[in-house]
Amino acid sequence: MNEIDLERDLTEAQRAELGDLSAVTKLLVSYEVADPTPSETDLLLAKLKPVLAERTAPEPIESPLSPSRAFSSQAWLGVARAQIEILPLGFWLAGVAVGTLGLFVGFAAGAEWLITLIVLLAPLLAAGGVAYTFRPETRGLEELERISVVGPLELLYIRLGVVLAFNGSISAALMLALGLGGMDVVQLWRLVLVWLGPMIGLAGLALYISVRWHTIAGTIVPLVLWAGAILFGWREIVARVEWTPATSLYRVAAAWLIAQINNSDGLLLAASIALIVGLFLMQQAGQTVMRNRTA
């Protein structure tokens, strides 16, 4: 039997108001409440269980995915924008720095220098950019990317497109500067082909080697190949030019390059072949990615 003290928490004023509570206390104490039977306990627990489970279960999170997501052009743009976001800031700054340097050289040293810079550096920048973008450090992410509505092939080409578009826009800005500066020493379409062919060729080579083997090889092979082409051109210059003490090597080389761009159909043919080979290698890289997926 429990002891009951009804007056315990009352103030003096309340006690005075309520009077003698001993009779009430005696009555309460006289009540006998039976302990619950095991079945009553089980019944109570059964009733409480769902309520308790509901109150303690973590709140579910609503899915933002609709069961059938149409792949809109906005979504494609989102994927392309995402590629920009995951490349480190340094990558973009390096490209912008080269572009700015080109502009500076163009206005300070003349159109010949700017054209030389565009033709010689753009393929290297593109190949380096592609090899960097597809370096092994991004492979872990690649696996997670593959479980998406966008296929691995689309992702490869979107990423490649973003890098090439960036490199292309730097060269395009420099060419625009050439045009605006009135430095029309070359035919623009011939310059574009001589610039674009090797750029796509070396970028395709860098991509194929990086995807197929390793990004280091993907950087070195195009670099060596391009250095070989430049050396070959240099030998041509050395063989054809009559040297005098007043001859400026670099000025002669730049003038020779511009003459080649304006007059050499062989150079245009070589640039066109490089362009086709580059596109073919990009397609082969895509096939390699698809083969790796099913391996």
Next chain:
Amino acid sequence: MSATNLTVTSLTKFYGAQPALHGVSFALNTGSTALLGPNGSGKSTLLRLLATLISPDAGEIRFCAQNYAADVRSVRAHIGFMPQEVDLPHHLTPYQILRYLAQVRCIPMQHDMTIHETLAALGISHLSRTPLAKLSGGQVRLVAAAQALLGKPRLLLLDEPTRGLAPDERNQLWHAVVRFAPEIMLFSSHNADEAEDRAERLLIFRGGRIRFEGLSETLKARAADHVYEVRVPKAVAAVLQREYHVSQIRDDGALRTLRMVGTPPDGVESKHVSPTIEDAYLWLMRSP
């Protein structure tokens, strides 16, 4: 899509001439399933096949009646996968990685909120702007878990999700999984207790084939006659430990109590005990 179920029929995968999975078939309805088995038994291969990362050499997978081979893209929209090996770019932050994957997976554009919600569910929202290079291995694994949960996938696949996690991180991960409530979850583990605690069903693999499929209680019931305890002097215990499969050792003064799986050794007094899930797993692995 129709009612949530996952059906795998005669699934076979070879790596070169080496079979990784051999005619595996099972069907799962809503709920969680743990994949147990030794290394190389086919757990990860199965999860990678279900995640569409690799293609089978034979057999068929259907999720909600949708054949993987027929339209893999529509299936991918519903899959979340956490790989066993996590190798994410170190210069990126958890927020950047999740944002990138949200964009690639076309998760609608309110995903900033989704990303924060996912990171918060895993208890790493305070690290959202810290580059991965500065995070611990366990924290990076939680980021990998977050990307798997991102978008609240209907089919969640986790390959050894708690490997390398501290107890509180493990707890956080499972708590998040409960919150995201995938319709079907499959996870692989080397921890039989964890598998029993977190899954409703078990799929146990050996040599690329399913050795057991069902409830943990069923497996324990099957192993009931094969688990026993012996209490022997320490010198004898040392011999028994070498010769028999001992799942637990307890020192008891000069004596040692061994919990053993298999057939009791002759001449040693033994008593049968109720098998734990680990005992039952060990018994199954030893069975021919």
